[in-house]
Amino acid sequence: MYRYLLATLLLCTSVNVWSARHCVILQYHHFSANTPAITSVTPQQFDAHLDYLASNGFTVMALRDVVLALYHQLELPDKCVSLSVDDAYISVYDTAFPRLKARAWPMTVFVSSKPVDEGLNKFMSWQQMREMADHGFSFENHGHGHIHMIRPNPDENERAWLTRIGNDIQTAQRRITQEIGVAPKLFAWPYGEYTMELVRLLEKMNLVGFGQQSGPAWPDANFAYLPRFPMAAQYANLKGFITKVNTLPLPVIRAEPAEPLTALGEVRPRLTLTLVKNQYSRDNLRCYISGSDQVDLHWSDSIADTLDITPRFDLAPGRQRVNCTMPSSQKGRFHWYSHNWFVRKTDGGWYAEY
Secondary structure (H helix, E strand, O other): OOHHHHHHHHHHOOOOOOOEOOEEEEEEOEEOOOOOHHHEEOHHHHHHHHHHHHHOOOEEOOHHHHHHHHHOOOOEOOOEEEEEEEOOEHHHHHHHHHHHHHHOOOEEEEEOHHHHHOOOOOEOOHHHHHHHHOOOEEEEEOOOOOOOOOOOOOOOOHHHHHHHHHHHHHHHHHHHHHHHOOOOOEEEOHHHOOOHHHHHHHHHOOOEEEOOOOOOEOOOOOOOOEOOEEOOHHHHOHHHHHHHHOOEEOOEEEEEOOOOEOOOOOOOOOEEEEEOOOOOOOOOOEEEEOOEOOEEEEEOOOOOOEEEEEEOOOOOOEEEEEEEEEEOOOOOOEEEEEEEEEEOOOOOOOOOOO
């Protein structure tokens, strides 16, 4: 899986050898105090983020280099961070670009090509992106129309649905390649939403995928939905930022079911995690669902190192998330793992668009 993609990356990137096999990937949207807080960091917050990274020995790496290192289990800096941003809003050019250019730090922009092609003033232009590409920014695939890909249209069968989603991804692939001159190798799921059927579609396209679930990326993560820490609103405050960029992987090697879209009427889904033996502490591991600690944890009595996680309450329709953390042996650092649940309404309808 992804052999062709990663062989191609080997031809155009180089990775230094350091001391770890994980990296924290950050996800941004807007850099402004005048855009919706749920998807925004202020310029002052972004400055604080960058200053912290610069003052505390972090290495800011290009995302393609990180993917290559993870896939081949090459060593990375212990304090590895990669910066990504979704949607190609104009504040990326106006605010993030000059700050990162001054530091010679890379950033990956996941582009939804339709609003750029339409010239909408909230988005960057292709010319601005070409300018940024000359200064270490890279541009990858975020779909053409920024649609909810997991939602079939009414009366649309599975084949028609998958064909429509495939066309949306391929349209963005073609437009970014035409305008930037470099074919995307990476893809970010709009809204962080995916299903296993869509994962198989993405794998056929030889694209590495990224979600919006939290946690550091490491070689045993799934390369169709690698984790990123969303940076916005209260999740972008400096205290939380410091915790997140210093996280380590929780050694989860299997999550079942892998399918994040719950069955209709399933409002208390059970997640079963398998962890690497002797690399975790049962007594110190904590799990939360949508911020609540009202969770039942059940460890298997068999030889397998497995943990069942079930909410004690009904999950509301929407994008819900399981977060599991555990203190590490390094002071102030935590192991972190996150899993998505996408919950429909009991009548089969979808949660609100946003």
